[in-house]
Amino acid sequence: MHNDRALTEARLKRVLEERIRPAVYPxxxxxxxxxxxxxxxxxxxxxxxxxxxxxxxxxxxxxxxxxxxxxxxxxxxxxxxxxxxxxxxxxxxxxxxxxxxxxxxxxxxxxxxxxxxxxxxxxxxxxxxxxxxxxxxxxxxxxxxxxxxxxxxxxxxxxxxxxxxxxxxxxxxxxxxxxxxxxxxDRTVWELVQDLEVLGELMAELSLDSPRRWEILRAVERALDAVDLQDVGGTAARAREELAPALAAPAHASAHRISAVGHAHIDSAWLWPLRETVRKVARTTANMTALLEDEPEFVYAMSQAQQFAWIKEHRPEVYARVKKAVAEGRFVPVGGMWVESDTNMPGSEALARQFVHGKRFFLEEFGIETEEVWLPDTFGYSAALPQLVRLAGAKWFLTQKISWSRTNKFPHHTFWWEGLDGTRVFTHFPPIDTYNSRLSGEEVAHAVRNFQEKGGATRSLAPTGWGDGGGGTTREMLARAKRLADLEGSARVIFEKPSAFFEKAHAEYAQAPVWVGELYLELHRATLTSQARTKQGNRRAEHLLREAELWAATAAVRAGFAYPYERLDRIWKTVLLHQFHDILPGTSIAWVHREAAATYAAVAAELEEIVGGALAALAGDGAGGGTLLFNAAPHGRGGAPAHAACPVADRAAEPVTAGPREGGGFVLDNGPLRAEVDGRGLVVSVYDREAERETVAPGAAANLLQLHQDFPNMWDAWDVDLFYRNTVTDLTDVASLELTDEGAVRVVRAFGSSRVEQLISLPAGARRLDVTTVVDWHETEKFLKAAFPLDLHADRTAAETQFGHLYRPTHTNTSWDAAKFEACAHRFVHLEEPGWGVAVVNDSTYGYDVTRTVRDAASGAAGTTTTVRLSLLRAPRFPDPHTDQGVHRFRYALVPNASVGDAVREGYRINLPERRVAGSAAVAPLVRVDDDAVVVSAVKLADDGGGDVVVRLYESLGGRARAVLTPGFAPGAVSVCDLLERPLGTVAAEDGRVSLALRPFEIVTLRIARA
Structure with a gap:
């Protein structure tokens, strides 16, 4: 029997390829x-x-x-x-x-x-x-x-x-x-091809001892016998008759159910420039609207509002067909985001605005409230997402990429995902393990075998169609689905909307298991570092947008400044587009990143213009001859006002002393801290006078630049493999070392074909050590890190993420812990022992790692060295062979004796400049919050142009907070809103103040009318 099977399968393959398929077009x-x-x-x-x-x-x-x-x-x-x-x-x-x-x-x-x-x-x-x-x-x-x-x-x-x-x-x-x-x-021959492919692939997936397999084999034999190889068209109908009983046998009652969704995952830029994506989308949507006209059972889903907007602008003739198909309910907008963005690196407001602009587009264009978040291909998922999903009015989440993890198999396919604040969202991870399914026998069988929720759930989803310019779903895929709708030995397959799948899955499996925290992808970790210019452009644009909205809103309320609604809307959409999951992660071709650099420069210039105009309106004509200092930080220290401007003369600073260090180097002292830089230009001591303890681990040196060989096994721009740590070069040779007139230490080093210059300083009165690093980078397949070995025993780090921070272990107890050897942090990484902690803050990096070693007691310096390293630069050669070549500037700081609250404040400080504008009258903040645990992430005017002030804030420390928000203007009605500024309820304002009680990491959006 085994030989019969092998002979029949070989015969089927040859006859199908050499005789039947060519006869489709006789x-x-x-x-x-x-x-x-x-x-x-x-x-x-x-x-x-x-x-x-x-x-x-x-x-x-x-x-x-x-x-x-x-x-x-x-x-x-x-x-x-x-x-x-x-x-x-x-x-x-x-x-x-x-x-x-x-x-x-x-x-x-x-x-x-x-x-x-x-x-x-x-x-x-x-x-x-x-x-x-x-x-x-x-x-x-x-x-x-x-x-x-x-x-x-x-x-x-x-x-x-x-x-x-x-x-x-x-x-x-x-x-x-x-x-x-x-x-x-010849339609009959075409149908015969589909019959034979479906049965042949199903047969291959059934076990050798399955009676069903042998039934199919005999049916295939009879069909091949019925085909006259010299007259395929004349005998195809007879062959189909031989297959009909095998195709008519119904599926078992317990058969798994697959909801096929027509789809074409199209990267908004990757191995092609943005302009080409416009045409890829036009080609694919033209295909899909044509197929919808031919196939009444077909349903097609498309994500990314940006891609709809592109064809609306550039291919209106295609868009007209799309709008018609959407109105008919068979071309389904999904996802609710502007693009399928990266979710690790976008800042808090940027990730929120992905939902704001995406969902608003679908509402305004189609009247559709998208309820599912569709991110099949993004490289890991932030723990902030569940709360944002729900605040955007969505309730379901879909991803596929976690199937790419290389160390641990994710244990669920249908589950509740719990985020930072405790919000849960019903989530599906299709067990078919592809977002480009063609519904092959192998894929369908894999989905059944792979499904983790057997016994509790009975269904899964399959995004079906060729993506990235492959054209979407084909008529052959639809033919497969028709045959697999009720076929013995197979899962049942039916095309339907994602919402229909989620409704059914939720109804049958409401008690699904829970996964808490981020969905960390155990792959593509180098996306946190590749293409530093793109990442710096994003970070700068995000913070400039914060300033532009804040100062424009303040000037509109205070001075009648014309709030730039349309400009800010356009700029936000540009920044959101560039957060797409191959642009911001640095995995696109050179063309994309070259254009991104130019775009970010233009965005920065326009935002500076908006900020400058608003500040000038606030400062007045400057007749008083003074200078105002504007600060856009989210809060001051100890309840000081945020978003304020005050005369520069009101700010006093203690002097910083600097001088030579015995044995070489220099000593810097600003009162709270005393820092030593040795003759190698390395920081060997940062002494905290208040706590009376040393920050730098004994025998170690901080601000140590380390260079690794970096040649991953496969995905050059995407991956860094753990073996990169096997070889390292500490950059300790010094080309020059000097004390500047401003009291900073300047260090210059040369290595390979590159050069680095650093300024190390202690700002007056501040509890931090600042480092500015300028690298002229000309290495290939290297990885540059900045290391800070700390005399600190901590079993976890707090790394900033959107609207809060995420704890990750410093140990490698389990394979899950060990797999997180490179992770994401926004503006800070914080570590602490009870009562004393250290933060490392930055202005433009995302990747970091933390390791621990235990010092030998015999050395006289027993204890734990916990080393934090910031990832600065890489030099992969694919897809951009010149990745990161050239000059880069990084700013970061070491903050001893820091709480998480200090880390939050210092993280904002290093990213938000203090602005000096001619003027003398102080400018009160537009809003004031009396609790430093509560961070104001955005102050703006309402998007609908009505003039209301919108304030978004969040609890930043992971605890409960009671805060009072005081508007700097006479408030009218105050509403709690969703992210799209739609009211969810009202809040009482007593004596012009709003009292708030926030859960840990809770996000609150307030809309405040002006009386």
């Missing part, structure tokens, strides 16, 4: 082809359609990297084909094994209306009326906007390439036209 005639090669960037559709063509032919080369060619195909349907189904087969030179990641096309009619996309697994265009039936003799004239995106992704190995930027790519043609024909589609 007759064809060539089309005449002409072309116009656009000389530069893509042109508008009307210009491409009107351009003069020159004749070309199948086999002709076309397509320099990133070029666009407009092809026209023309012909006539043979009259003898009357009554038959006819399609144009248009192969631009595709590799069918790489759907997406290569050339693509969008077909237009002569009037400019879109038809559908062309992709490696979707090369056909229907000719004729419904069903493709022709009368014979029809003229055929189609235009193809063809994009010559170069193949950049080469898995074994990842090869560095200059193709990732139009400025560095060569101009050699990349493709050859492969087929341009009119052909007859």
């Amino acid at each position: 007759e064809s005639v060539p089309l005449a082809v002409s072309v116009w090669h656009a000389p530069g960037e893509p042109v508008p559709v009307a210009e491409g359609l009107a351009a003069a063509r020159t004749p070309t032919e199948v086999g002709a080369e076309w397509g320099p990297p990133w070029g666009t060619s407009w092809f026209t195909v023309a012909g006539r349907v043979p009259r003898e084909w009357a009554g038959r189904t006819v399609e144009a087969l248009l192969d631009l030179g595709f590799d069918e094994n790489m759907p997406g990641f290569q050339c693509e096309g969008l077909v237009y009619r002569p009037d400019g209306s879109p038809v559908k996309g062309l992709n490696p697994r979707n090369q056909w265009v229907r000719i004729g009326g419904p069903g493709g039936t022709v009368a014979g003799g029809e003229e055929v004239l189609l235009h193809i906007e063809a994009s010559a995106n170069p193949v950049i992704l080469d898995y074994v190995p990842f090869r560095p390439t200059e193709l990732g930027d139009r400025e560095t790519a060569d101009r050699a043609p990349r493709y050859r036209l492969a087929r341009m024909d009119l052909a007859v589609l």
